[in-house]
Amino acid sequence: MRIIFYLLLIIIFLPAELATADTFVNPQTGEKFHGYATSNETAGLSDVNTVEKGLTKLNLSQFKVTRDRTGRNNTVAVISVSSEIILGMETRAFENAIKDAASKGPLFILIEIDCTGGRVDLAVRMCSAIQKTTNCDIYAYITGGTTGGAYSGAVAVSLACNKIFMAPGTVIGAATEITIDENGNPVEIKTVLGDVIGEKMRSGWRNYLASLADNHHRPAALAKAMENKDIEVVEVNENGKRVFVEAMNKKPNEKVVKTWSKAGRLLTLTANEAVECGMADKLYANRQDLLADFNAVSAKIISDTTMEEARKLYERIEKSLEKINASVDLGVKQIQATQSRGQAMKAMKSLISDAQFVLGLKRKFGDDVPVDEQKVQSFLNSVQAEYDNLKAMR
DSSP, X not given: OHHHHHHHHHHHTSOHHHHSEEEEEOTTTOOEEEEEEEEEEETTEEEEEETTTEEEEEOGGGSEEEEEEETOOSEEEEEEEOSOBOOHHHHHHHHHHHHHHHHTOOSEEEEEEOBOOBOXXXXXXXXXXXXXXXXXXXXEEEOOSSSOEEETHHHHHHHHSSEEEEOTTOEEEOOOOEEEOTTSOEEEXXXXXXXXXXXXXXXXHHHHHHHHHHHTTOOHHHHHHTXXXXXXXXXXXXXXXXXXXXXXXXXXTOOEEEEEEOTTSOOEEEHHHHHHHTSSOEEOSSHHHHHXXXXXXXXXXXXXXXXXXXXXXXXXXXXXXXXXXXXXXXXXXXXXXXXXXXXXXXXXXHHHHHHHHXXXXXXXXXXXXXXOHHHHHHHHHHHHHHXXXXXXXX
């Protein structure tokens, strides 16, 4: 009894910085550290912030790492995914935010999601950034709001996280691949690419979602049903274990406990349903309740704003392009109307400057800048040649 009492005293009075961090143990040498690994690695050696030695380099392949928070900072990094996933610059901001946050040793990273989805290629990049982060836990919290949940590509981002939490009244699902027609309306990808190519692409996306779910022991069959309305998923009991299978794969002797997804409609799970079937881990009314459950109420919240800044930058680029288009139209009209060599050269110089600026934006931000690089370059070459001809005239 006295020994237990002393142990309790030790636990109660253990310094806070030693009560919350990761433990690194070398099984061969017995060497032990408490702290957190950063994303910096050189020649197989990772930078690790430790309580014992400060910043040191360790070959992590030689250490067993236990995620027990001993030595981590009393912070929580929060990243918001609340706009449609359609901008490369926002995706780059997300990738950098995940890497930077993990390297600063927070208790965990919380991705707050209220999103309709977006481009599959960008969502996959976001998932990859999460999966590559092995030095910090990453949790998804589907918060509700304008969208009311996580759909399409946002489903994938959620599934890539270590845990999924949901606010009451939110949903997760409806993750089929779609594209936009010439009128701006959403259509199934098969309609645009045809049955063969369309199904090939959808199959790849469907199995990717299933793989993400399976990686964290979530029902892969339900993830598939979120992409394909023709998949029916039932829950069966196999030797006392809950198993989710496609209805066509159910064994004759297996009794259906519950039908989770009926053929004819894409699966979308409510928050309660997602927790019940194991797609999500728990419900939290708000962020504060979530933090309380992880003993992180006192943690400093570090909110990342780089995605929001990237969105604002895109909006500024759009406005700049509108002004440049107007400037180019005016410049062309001035050249056509003027009889003065000097005025024509002045107008051309302005056009050259505008074209160079647009090309610079295109090369820096890629697909986020909606212009044809070849056409702009051709226009620049043409105006530059005319300008050089006028300049050479005496």
